[in-house]
Amino acid sequence: MTRAALLALAPGMLSTIQDTGRRGWQRFGVSSGGAMDLEAFTAANALLGNPPGTAAIEFAYSGGVWEVNAESCRLAVTGGDFGISVDGSPLPAYTTALLQRGRTLRIDGAAGAIWGYLAVAGGFDLPPQLGSLSTHLRAGIGGLHGRALRSGDSLPLLSERASVQRERTIARRPARPDAPIRVVLGPQDDYFTAGSLDTLLSAEYVITRQGDRMGYRLAGPALIHTRGYNIISDGVVAGSIQVPGTGQPIVLLMDRQPTGGYPKIATVISVDLGQVAQRRPGQALRFQPLDIEAAQELHRGFVDALDALPGQVREIGAPQRAQRPQRAFWLRN
Numbered sequence: 001m002t003r004a005a006l007l008a009l010a011p012g013m014l015s016t017i018q019d020t021g022r023r024g025w026q027r028f029g030v031s032s033g034g035a036m037d038l039e040a041f042t043a044a045n046a047l048l049g050n051p052p053g054t055a056a057i058e059f060a061y062s063g064g065v066w067e068v069n070a071e072s073c074r075l076a077v078t079g080g081d082f083g084i085s086v087d088g089s090p091l092p093a094y095t096t097a098l099l100q101r102g103r104t105l106r107i108d109g110a111a112g113a114i115w116g117y118l119a120v121a122g123g124f125d126l127p128p129q130l131g132s133l134s135t136h137l138r139a140g141i142g143g144l145h146g147r148a149l150r151s152g153d154s155l156p157l158l159s160e161r162a163s164v165q166r167e168r169t170i171a172r173r174p175a176r177p178d179a180p181i182r183v184v185l186g187p188q189d190d191y192f193t194a195g196s197l198d199t200l201l202s203a204e205y206v207i208t209r210q211g212d213r214m215g216y217r218l219a220g221p222a223l224i225h226t227r228g229y230n231i232i233s234d235g236v237v238a239g240s241i242q243v244p245g246t247g248q249p250i251v252l253l254m255d256r257q258p259t260g261g262y263p264k265i266a267t268v269i270s271v272d273l274g275q276v277a278q279r280r281p282g283q284a285l286r287f288q289p290l291d292i293e294a295a296q297e298l299h300r301g302f303v304d305a306l307d308a309l310p311g312q313v314r315e316i317g318a319p320q321r322a323q324r325p326q327r328a329f330w331l332r333n
Contacts, residue, residue, distance in 0.1 A: 004070035004160040006120060008153040011057075012064035012107060014213075016135035017126065017143030017155075018117075019055040025130055026235065026258040033134040033142065034254050036115045036213060037274040039173065039306065040079040044119035046309040047076040047096050047168050055126070055133035056119035057149070063107025063118055068099040069154070074121040074162040075099065078172070080113025080278070095169040095316070096121075098162055112175050113278050122159035136255055137213070166315040177279065180288035181272050183241065184295050188231060188263035192243070196223040200265060201287055205249065209281045213255040215242075216276065218285065222247030223265060233259040239268035239276075251276055269295040271302045 008015070018041070021034025035041035035058055045054050057063070063082065076096045077084050084091040085106045091097050099105065107116065126133055126144065135143030144153060189197060205220035229245040236242070240252045242262040251268060252260075253276070268276055269290060279285065290298075 002069065003154075004073075004157040005154040006073065006124075006157060007067040007069050008149050008151055008155070009065040009067050009104065010151050011066075011149040011153070012059035012062040012116075014058075014060040015064060015149040016058055016137070016147075017055050017124065017149075018058040018134050019132055020053045021134050021254065022130050022132040029258050030130060030139065031136055031255055031258055032238075033132070033136045033213075035117070035134075036254055036277040037079055037117075039274050040115070041117050041119075042306045042309055043094065043170055043172070044076050044078040044117040046313055047078070047094070047170055048074060048119055048121040049310075050119065050121065050123060052306075054119070054123040055143075056117045056123075057155075059107070059116050059118065060114055062109045063105075063116055065107075066105045066118070068101055068103050068105075070157055070159075071101060071161040073099050073157060073159075075105065076119050076168075077107055077116060078119075079116030080110030080175075081172075082110040082113070082116050083108030092169075094172045096167045098167065112177060114280055115277055120157060120159075121162055122157060125156040125158045138255065166318055168313050168315055170309065170313045175278070176275060177283065179275065180286045181276055182269045182290045182295070182298075183239075183266040183287050184269060184290055184292050185266045186264070187267075189265050191225055191227050191229075191231070191263035192265055193224045193226055197265070199223060200249070201289055204284045204286055206284050207279055207281050211281065213253060215250050215252040215256060218249045218251065220248070223249060225263065227263075229263065230261055231263050233261040236260045236264065237267065239270065239273050240264045241266045241268065253277060269298060271295075271298045 018035045021032040074096055077093050082093050129141045140146035199221050203221045205218040208217045208219050210217040223243050242250045243265050244262045
């Protein structure tokens with residue numbers, strides 16, 4: 001009997017398997033990785049009733065074409081208003097769909113987003129590495145053979161058939177393409193002139209085409225170092241804003257290196273990382289300062305909002321029924 005699978009007929013740009021990443025390995029030099037837009041990723045699993053953190057396909061710009069090789073498969077696409085169709089019939093994003101064997105899903109681009117998620121009910125039957133299915137391309141680990149997905153790949157499914165139920169939908173949080181990106185200054189803001197701090201918080205920076213899952217390079221007024229642009233390498237986190245000798249900032253993202261030797265002028269708060277990730281090359285960023293206590297309070301609210309997503313899912317054609325939220329434990333560790 002043929003194993004249940006989702007077949008990649010023509011996967012989209014930079015399609016990889018991602019979950020919430022690896023925890024506890026940075027001290028050994030292993031990046032955490034994980035979904036670029038955690039809210040969109042979590043919404044996909046909530047729609048399908050999957051446990052929080054179940055791995056999905058993450059793609060950039062467009063998701064490509066996929067074929068179901070199983071008795072049936074229920075799936076959902078989130079991240080933006082992508083052009084989605086099943087055998088040519090349109091399907092809205094943030095809505096589940098049941099596909100029978102041989103049916104094809106096509107995911108085209110979205111005007112206001114880069115990263116999207118294709119999740120399946122039950123998830124993929126792939127072996128974790130260091131506790132995660134997340135693909136880290138530079139390390140060559142996770143996902144399917146540690147690489148981006150290619151035409152002809154077959155992703156084994158944990159379920160041969162989908163359950164009988166109504167399809168589901170969830171409201172997408174409105175995009176905020178012009179909202180300021182909130183940052184906490186430091187930890188090496190004392191390596192920069194006072195004027196440079198003012199510049200960071202008042203000027204406009206544009207996302208360049210030099211960007212990937214590791215980080216986005218920005219272009220704008222140069223930030224001036226006072227004590228050189230090299231430090232003893234120390235730990236970096238998602239959202240760290242490094243400034244090399246060029247004076248142009250780099251926002252580090254999910255596949256960032258575990259340590260870095262450039263001073264970090266500020267850190268994007270966790271709540272706003274998905275907004276940074278979803279902005280396209282040529283779009284502008286403005287930074288807004290925040291103290292660490294306020295950032296922590298916003299983080300707690302973000303965790304609570306992710307926990308509540310399953311309760312916001314409603315069945316199409318049926319009254320909404322509240323569901324008990326599952327704890328987003330990976331954000332609390």
